[in-house]
Amino acid sequence: xxxxxxxxxxxxxxxxxxxxxxxxxxxxxxxxxxxxxxxxxxxxxxxxxxxxxxxxxxxxxxxxxxxxxxxxxxxxxxxxxxxxxxxxxxxxxxxxxxxxxxxxxxxxxxxxxxxxxxxxxxxxxxxxxxxxxxxxxxxxxxxxxxxxxxxxxxxxxxxxxxxxxxxxxxxxxxxxxxxxxxxxxxxxxxxxxxxxxxxxxxxxxxxxxxx
Numbered sequence: 096x097x098x099x100x101x102x103x104x105x106x107x108x109x110x111x112x113x114x115x116x117x118x119x120x121x122x123x124x125x126x127x128x129x130x131x132x133x134x135x136x137x138x139x140x141x142x143x144x145x146x147x148x149x150x151x152x153x154x155x156x157x158x159x160x161x162x163x164x165x166x167x168x169x170x171x172x173x174x175x176x177x178x179x180x181x182x183x184x185x186x187x188x189x190x191x192x193x194x195x196x197x198x199x200x201x202x203x204x205x206x207x208x209x210x211x212x213x214x215x216x217x218x219x220x221x222x223x224x225x226x227x228x229x230x231x232x233x234x235x236x237x238x239x240x241x242x243x244x245x246x247x248x249x250x251x252x253x254x255x256x257x258x259x260x261x262x263x264x265x266x267x268x269x270x271x272x273x274x275x276x277x278x279x280x281x282x283x284x285x286x287x288x289x290x291x292x293x294x295x296x297x298x299x300x301x302x303x304x305x306x
Contacts, residue, residue: 096120
């Protein structure tokens, strides 16, 4: 009924898995739509209850409804209400705003976890729990994490480059004074550079200066 393939999705920078109806799936979808179109359901209109088809319900509102809109609304409430269906565009915007807020919150959590270039087992567990709580799909997580890693790598490179500049000045005369060492250690900690990376940078600087 469905096929999946990588495709460019509107609003996304990276290619994502997209899902399409096969010819067989499209034919079945049309069958379902025809079955729903003839179905009579109770709906509150003003103070009374009427039996209406989904097409009649769509025609009775000032907003453009899809059959899916009406089905989702029926699942959300005990009784369809024409007045509530009139507000569906407003609820769509509210749902979208809420969705964006959740994605932004998860993005901030990912950026925080990856700020030092790695994620601990505890951070991974917390991220998984937060992702489930916010309703973020695994595919969305993968895309967002890839962006977070890319930004974290860029930030780490910038920090290391800054440390390299300071180290080059400190080793310019072939040795580092105790005071310079103290300042460099404070800078290393402030930039959250692992000691091994700082040592690697300094070794490269010393080799470049002929030490």
